[in-house]
Amino acid sequence: MREKRTRGERPLPEDVIAELASHLEDCYEELRLQGAGEGEAVEHVLGLVEWQDLSSSIYGSRHGWRAINERTQQLWLPGLVTLFAANLLLMVFGRASESWIRGAGPAGAYLLWLATQPLIGAIGAHLSRRAGGLPRARLLASLFPSIVIVGLGVFVVLPACLLFESNTWAAAHPISLVLRGLAWVAPAAVGLLGGALPFLENCGFEGNNLSLRTTRQ
Amino acid sequence: MKRPIDSRIVRGSAELAIIALLEKEPLYGFEIARRIEEDSGGALRFTLASLYPMLYELERRGWLKAQWERNRAGRDRRYYSLTAKGRKRLAPLRREWKDFFQALDRVAGVARA
Numbered sequence: 001m002r003e004k005r006t007r008g009e010r011p012l013p014e015d016v017i018a019e020l021a022s023h024l025e026d027c028y029e030e031l032r033l034q035g036a037g038e039g040e041a042v043e044h045v046l047g048l049v050e051w052q053d054l055s056s057s058i059y060g061s062r063h064g065w066r067a068i069n070e071r072t073q074q075l076w077l078p079g080l081v082t083l084f085a086a087n088l089l090l091m092v093f094g095r096a097s098e099s100w101i102r103g104a105g106p107a108g109a110y111l112l113w114l115a116t117q118p119l120i121g122a123i124g125a126h127l128s129r130r131a132g133g134l135p136r137a138r139l140l141a142s143l144f145p146s147i148v149i150v151g152l153g154v155f156v157v158l159p160a161c162l163l164f165e166s167n168t169w170a171a172a173h174p175i176s177l178v179l180r181g182l183a184w185v186a187p188a189a190v191g192l193l194g195g196a197l198p199f200l201e202n203c204g205f206e207g208n209n210l211s212l213r214t215t216r217q
Numbered sequence: 218m219k220r221p222i223d224s225r226i227v228r229g230s231a232e233l234a235i236i237a238l239l240e241k242e243p244l245y246g247f248e249i250a251r252r253i254e255e256d257s258g259g260a261l262r263f264t265l266a267s268l269y270p271m272l273y274e275l276e277r278r279g280w281l282k283a284q285w286e287r288n289r290a291g292r293d294r295r296y297y298s299l300t301a302k303g304r305k306r307l308a309p310l311r312r313e314w315k316d317f318f319q320a321l322d323r324v325a326g327v328a329r330a
Contacts, residue, residue, distance in 0.1 A: 016269070019246060019295045023265060026247040054266045061273040 012055050016062075024048070074133030082124035082192070086145035089116050094186025099129030120145070124192070125199035133149045142196035146189035153181040231271050233310045234261060236280060236303050243298035245288065272297060280306055297323060 012020070024045045031041040090113050098111035124142035133141065140147070158177060161170035169179050226236030230260075238244065239242075244252065250263040256271050263271075275281045288294045321327055 015263075015295070016273075018293075020265065020269065022245075022292065022294055023247045023269075025292075046263050050266060055271040056265060058273055061270040062277060064277055 004138075016058060018093060020049075033154045057190060070132070071137075072130035073106070073139045074128050075141055078124045078127035078133070078138075078141035082090060082143045083148055083158030084118050085123065086117070086188070089113055090166050091122070092166055094153075101118075114191055117188050118195030121192030122199060123195075125196035128197050130179060139193075139197055142192050142199075143189055146185050146192060150182070153185075154178065157181075222256065230279075230314075231263070231267065233307075233314055234276065234301055235271065235297075236307050236310070239281065239297055239299045239309060240304065243296040244295035245296050247294075248295065275303070279303070 028041050028045045031044060093109040093113045097106055125138040128138040128141040158178040161167040238249060238252055246268055250268050253261050253263060276283055279300055280289045282300050283295050283297045285293050286296045
């Protein structure tokens with residue numbers, strides 16, 4: 001087993017080797033008790049394991065890669081898609097307000113951008129659901145742009161105003177600053193939520209994942 | 218009351234089998250595989266490649282703990298037992314499976330087949 005272990009891309013730790021060896025030993029003894037010859041039993045037992053796959057699989061389980069991969073597909077990737085799409089559209093409408101929708105101005109560009117938020121929220125929730133995400137993950141994925149903006153405002157912009165810029169207005173009115181930020185973010189969050197709502201219910205088979213809604217009896 | 222079944226339930230079938238078995242007594246890997254096969258009449262079988270990644274995953278989540286002990290034959294084996302966290306998960310998992318089979322029964326009539 002040690003020889004096999006060293007050949008793998010992901011070497012197995014000693015305690016795992018010892019445990020797998022003891023399992024194979026038990027398999028071997030059981031086969032011998034059932035009347036198998038020594039050579040036959042050894043051959044059978046060694047054939048039980050696809051070493052490369054096993055070592056990758058055990059490595060993934062011990063380091064939590066399976067859970068991380070799941071979370072990435074169900075939350076982080078859809079969340080990043082919504083964040084990218086929301087910011088891209090904001091930039092596009094911002095630029096457009098300087099040219100072809102000049103009459104509308106920044107407020108018009110913002111309203112146009114708000115109108116696209118349900119679509120973005122729907123995309124985020126759909127991508128999460130397709131990856132097997134539960135309603136909570138779908139909701140977070142769709143609201144991701146607003147969550148990021150609030151997080152940046154509270155943990156980066158506000159402290160920067162207070163500590164580095166010595167912004168006296170922000171220092172005097174921190175709650176007002178946060179409320180103004182929320183007033184800017186809240187309509188977008190409502191739009192994102194509106195788009196996500198149809199995807200928050202479980203409704204049958206989706207992609208490769210089983211998702212059923214049952215009635216409690 | 219409507220309640221969603223966890224979409225990971227299909228992949229989690231092995232989890233329930235393992236922790237339900239370990240609720241009764243601590244066992245080591247080979248025994249776990251053999252007992253599940255025996256208790257299911259041969260319908261459920263764990264291979265080495267499916268059993269140990271699952272055991273390590275459950276251990277990492279804190280549902281199981283493992284320690285080396287001597288078995289009856291005097292050999293060192295890694296015994297798995299259920300932690301308080303794992304015990305707490307058992308009832309919801311059982312409920313999810315019950316819901317799943319009831320739903321399947323309504324759709325396909327499996328209980329009457």
